[in-house]
Amino acid sequence: MKVAYRPDIDGLRAVAVSAVVLFHAFPGSLPGGFVGVDVFFVISGYLITGIVTSELHDKTFSLATFYERRIRRIFPALIVVLAATVSIGLRLLLPNELHSLGKNAVASALFAANLMLLSEVNYFDIDAHLKPLLHLWSLGIEEQFYLVWPLILWALPRRSAPWAASIGLVASFALNLALVGGHPSAAFFLPFTRAWELMAGALLTFIPTPSKATKELAAVVGLVAIETSFFLFTDKMTFPGAAAALPVAGTFLLIMSEGATVNRILSLKPFVGIGLVSYSLYLWHWPVLVFLQVYLFRQLNDTLGLVAVVLASVLSVVTYFAVERPLRRQSRVAPIGAAMAAAGLFGLYAALVKVPDLPSPLQAMISAPDGVSAWRVHECILLDGEDGDFRNCSESKRPLIAIWGDSTASALIPGFRKLQQDHEFGIAQLTVSSCHPLLVLAHSASPYCLKKNAEIVRRISEIKPDVVVLHAIWDVNDRTGTTKPTIDALRAAGVPRIVILGPVPVWRGGLPNAAVDYYRRSGQIIPERTSQFVDSDAGDKVMSVIAAQLGVQYVSVRKAMCRGDECLTRVNGSITARDIIHLTKAGSEFLIQQIAPQLGIE
Template identity: 85%
Template sequence: MKPAYRPDIDGLRAVAVSAVILFHAFPEALPGGFVGVDIFFVISGYLITGIVRSELHDKTFSIATFYERRIRRIFPALIIVLMATEFAGLHLLPPDELHSLGKNAVASALFSANLMLLSEVNYFDISAHSKPLLHLWSLGIEEQFYLLWPLILWALPHRKMPVAVGIALIASFALNLTLVRDYQAATFYLPFTRAWELMAGALLTFLPSQPRAIREPAAIVGLVAIEASFFLFTDKMTFPGWAAALPVTGALLVIMSERAFVNRFLSLRLFVGVGLVSYSLYLWHWPVLVFLQVYLFRPLNDTLGLVAIVLTSALSVLTFFAVERPLRRRATILPTGAAMAAAGLFGLYAAVAKAPDLPDELQAMISAPDGVSTWRVHECILLDGEDGDFRNCSESKRPLIAIWGDSTASALVPGFRKLQQDREFGFAQLSVSSCHPLLVPAHSASEYCLKKNSEIVRRISEIKPDVVVLHAIWDVNDRIGTTRPTIDALRAAGVPRIIILGPVPVWRGGLPNAAVDYFRRSGEIIPERISQFVDGDAGDKAMSAIAAELGVQYVSARNALCLGNKCLTHVNGAIMARDIIHLTKAGSEFLIGQIAPQLGIE
């Protein structure tokens, strides 16, 4: 017998999708809203397992029919969103982001969006918030579940099914706990470490109906657990891990409490209506938010966040009534598959095509070499908690100049290498991503940063450089009290000359994006110097004052790159920064060439 329709589950879908959208539009208002996706996983595990078990029991199950229904359910709306996103990307995104969009569109058409996004997770990848298809990672996991789970159930004797579900749940949850601390990105995106959430929903189908005395308190506890997750969790926490058990358990308790007061409340027409369009809402909300920010070239405020939600709602309702609902019953597989293939081919075109409305001069400017190949990544700049001793990161030539800092310090390497072509000096690179050169707790010094920075001081004591240049994306929150221990340690190590190199300009949204935005609004190449898009000089002034009080030399990177409030955007046809803060090869060579005399390199 086919499982009866439950309006309360559509109501739970409404809660889940609303949480995700509010989290993305107003992250401070609902900091844990991202767990709405975990609730979706539980719902999917429950519904799909229930449908397959019912059809197996009635001997009406057909794997081909199951896949056909899933295709009709998923593909039509997805095709529309992929096509619209690719079209918008071709007209609004710079080349690197357009290339990423194209790859992710292809992956989405091949049921592997989560795996593509995982492959792109690294320190030098474009910001996740500029990826219009980022949210499709969860759809990738669900699609992989749809492909495999019905086959597993079909192959199992009925009496073995609960055992298989229990084993899969425990194994997946254990794997999640084992990997999440050291491999958080993989734990987040991989189906093996997320399967326990789907299996939790599947397990519900094997449980008997609960008496009302249990259902009522269980539903309340479940709803409280879900709401607590929304407001107590943040995207800074380790997740999924143990934390994900709270919203998953909450969803389980609500689903198992059919006909409880909470479930009757979720069955109200408003909740059910939102739940019915939840798939389209989820598909549309993130591209709308991303492209609205790209078009306006600024983060969304509350007003614009509300505009994005209204626009998302309108597109979703239109998609549901014009595409989802009519094609769910009438669509034939061949045209639907062909349309999905077309969406994938469109994505492939976007991945290899140049942005069509950008002139060659601008294309060449923003595609200039970034210089990262010279950074000695994983060896002389450590990323994401990596271990390393910097043993091979210093030269024997004298005088020896050591650069110590975060990834912006490593971005200076091409400049030093260029200078070595006609100057005699040795170079040492000692850098850790996202770690200011500090030795005491501060906003910019995690426990890992403090540990690696202490090791760097010991390494400096061993190599005895003639000059140590401290460089990071210093900001106005840095204080004398947090910087003084670094200076004291270097003096104790016998460093004769210490230089604080001030922060480089920070480009809002990234300098390549700014260059593209300027052209699309004015029809002209971005000027060589501009005050638009760039931050103020508060960080430069703050670090200059700190250096003066500590009695060390201060060199202003900003003065070398800016005239007043106008900062250099490109030099010799190449963009100065590859993103918000990291200098390109050309930018690094220009800066180091400008400040070489102040560094004592004659």
């Protein structure tokens, strides 16, 4: 009983991959496009379970044959993309970034990218959005499912399989709900908290075929559920959690509705064509987006996104016809796949251990202490949904300066510590990664940020600082009308002096990358001050106006670290920013020394 090909599922793949690509290439155009991955999970659970149970029924199932087919399906295109990514990375990335890339490439080839990323993705690692292989976490989850689920189906009596899928779905969903609040990264990356999505697809294999009328209704409801997720979800929300049930249920209903009008539309050639290359397109789109940004030192915009989509589409079509399809049809491809994997892993290792050294002055400059050890991570700078209370983050000395903001505010701490060596004052560090110090957010509000910020205001009312410094990477599009409630709350808490500290210079691609790129192109060390890689000062100007309107003091970081458009790249041979926005120890010490008089520290 061979599983019949369903063109509507390829059409559904087209919808899923298009959503993911649009989400990445054109931020804001499809705010919930990331749930395309969840659609893929349900599809995979359905197809794999259908194949295995069909072969078990016919008594033709073989674990060796099954895994050989998985290798034939997954490995060829994956190794091509990994090899290309590492080759380009050798020319564009910093040594520490190459080290990270090498680890992630090997983990991806071993289908463990999700576990590797869980251990290293945080705000203080290399900018997660510039990791060329970040997207392969989902492939790891799928392959881990493929390793375990067929074994369970093979070992169980056939009549027990639906119960196993149901129990797996409920248990995994419950674990997801238990972890997503306090440990969102674990809920996002672990196979145990994502398995329920694949199990939802697996259950489709065991349900009876519904009536035509039921299919028509289910297909429409399913499509609406998926599209609603695409447009109403955002990457600021807690996910997966309970919210993921909406796109998963929608996909379940669509797959269940074979032959319905919606499914027939999905079976049209344009949808099927995109669906056929969806795997290669998924593999290619993210490294192309990352490398274009790194090479051009430009933040993502619509033009760059369009170029990336076109380039990734061309590469995916070529990969499908030249790599995927020919090797998928080979009857004895397991040795070929194993050889390709071994060669790929060896090549990755050989390439990355031969990274050319940078000249000593440049190496010393970009290797300067980053100051993160002073941030008091997990205690006074909270990450990833952590639920600290900042009880040990306030000193008793007076005057007391409270620093409230995101991780860029934490980067100020080394500078304040240095200043304390010559001046008597205390510090209260109240910082939460990725959370602006605002009680009201106009767009994409994070419930976690709103909760922690309310707690911080209560903490400020308890410790009664003499000065509160608000600092973040201010998103000027979100600030109008949102700062006043925060200022009002601080005044109500009795804070005598409120200072809005403007945004730090934003280095396109990161200052270390800019320094290396400048050397590779010119053979010279980057100038002490430059405008070449720095974004405009629009944020500084906007925040200055807002501060004036609210009657609070404004201190410009831009004026302290830049002369006109030229911003400081190094202090005494040490780089001033560790990435795009976070100051190093040297940068922090320089800044705080410059602005100390404006904060009342003479």
